[in-house]
Structure formats: structure tokens, C-alpha cells
Amino acid sequence: MTTILIAVLFVLQLLSIYFIIILNTKLAKFKDLEKKQERLMREMDDSISLYLAEMKDENNRLIQALKVVPKPEKTGVVEQKRSASPKNQGQSLASKDSQTKDAERNHDEPRILIPKNIVANAYSRQQVGATPVQATSSKQPPVQKEEPQPLSLEQQIVQMAKQGKTTEEIAKKLQKGKTEIELLLKFHS
Numbered sequence: 001m002t003t004i005l006i007a008v009l010f011v012l013q014l015l016s017i018y019f020i021i022i023l024n025t026k027l028a029k030f031k032d033l034e035k036k037q038e039r040l041m042r043e044m045d046d047s048i049s050l051y052l053a054e055m056k057d058e059n060n061r062l063i064q065a066l067k068v069v070p071k072p073e074k075t076g077v078v079e080q081k082r083s084a085s086p087k088n089q090g091q092s093l094a095s096k097d098s099q100t101k102d103a104e105r106n107h108d109e110p111r112i113l114i115p116k117n118i119v120a121n122a123y124s125r126q127q128v129g130a131t132p133v134q135a136t137s138s139k140q141p142p143v144q145k146e147e148p149q150p151l152s153l154e155q156q157i158v159q160m161a162k163q164g165k166t167t168e169e170i171a172k173k174l175q176k177g178k179t180e181i182e183l184l185l186k187f188h189s
Contacts, residue, residue: 153184154188157181157184167182
């Protein structure tokens with residue numbers, strides 16, 4: 001009887017040692033998996049921080065480029081038109097074009113091109129803002145208004161936001177992502 005009891009205890013000890021080994025290997029696998037997850041999280045954090053740093057640098061370059069864009073009142077061409085006397089107004093258009101081209105060539109700063117629709121919108125806003133006295137004092141024929149340019153996506157988003165619509169409503173109406181709308185609004189403000 002004691003031998004049977006010893007045999008049973010011996011078998012139970014072997015089974016418990018076997019289960020302990022199995023549990024230990026599973027625990028080791030989980031620890032390895034945890035280490036891999038931590039390494040992946042660090043890599044993702046590094047990647048995202050690098051991406052954000054690049055995005056910040058790109059935004060700073062964009063801001064610097066936008067600061068370089070001359071305002072319409074400060075350009076040399078506008079100042080020449082304001083200071084032109086009535087006898088100089090008979091000057092031919094070709095000579096004015098050649099003067100502006102020469103001024104552009106002598107200008108040291110890089111030339112920044114602005115899309116026509118932005119310039120046209122700015123010009124039309126400037127014309128609308130003119131006082132009636134200015135309009136009557138200039139004896140030029142009224143400028144024919146072209147068809148209004150369709151608003152760009154950014155302009156539409158900003159306009160809808162000013163109307164008080166939420167980013168979800170704007171995203172649904174324009175069929176764009178909510179995050180894209182939020183980013184555009186953040187960059188605009």
C-alpha cells in the first residue's frame with residue numbers, strides 16, 4: 001500500500017513539474033511578446049514624432065513662403081500706377097510690360113507665382129471695396145465682371161465653418177474626411 005501511495009505521489013509530482021514547465025514556457029512567450037510590443041510602440045512613437053517634426057518644418061517653410069508673397073499695395077507696379085501723371089498714362093502697354101519684366105529680372109528675391117483665381121478674387125474684392133467717390137472720379141469704363149470663380153475646397157470649408165456648421169456636417173456635405181476638415185480649419189486659423 002505504501003508503495004502504491006509512493007508511486008501515485010511520484011506520478012503526481014511528475015505531472016505537476018510537467019505543468020510548471022508548460023506554464024513557464026507560455027509565460028516566457030508572453031514576456032517575449034510584451035518586449036516586441038514595447039519595441040514596436042517605441043518605433044511607432046519615433047516614426048510619428050519624426051513625421052510630426054517634418055510636418056512642422058514644412059509648415060514653417062510654407063509660412064515663410066507666404067510671408068514673402070507681396071501684398072498688392074506694396075508692389076512696385078501698383079506704386080508706379082498711383083504715381084503716374086496724366087501725361088504718362090498715354091504710354092503704350094508694351095513699354096509698361098517691358099519695364100515690369102526688367103524690374104523682375106533685377107529683383108534679387110525669388111519670384112513666387114500666385115494662381116490666377118486667387119489674384120482674380122483679391123482684385124474683385126478690392127474693386128468691390130472701392131468707395132463711390134473713387135468710382136465716379138475715375139472716368140474709365142466700368143470693368144466687366146467675369147463669372148464668379150467657384151470657391152476652392154479650403155474656401156468652402158472656411159465659409160461653412162463661419163456659418164457655424166460642425167466639422168461632421170462639413171465633411172458629409174463635401175464628402176471628405178472629418179480629420180481632413182479639422183486640419184484645414186486648424187491651418188486656416
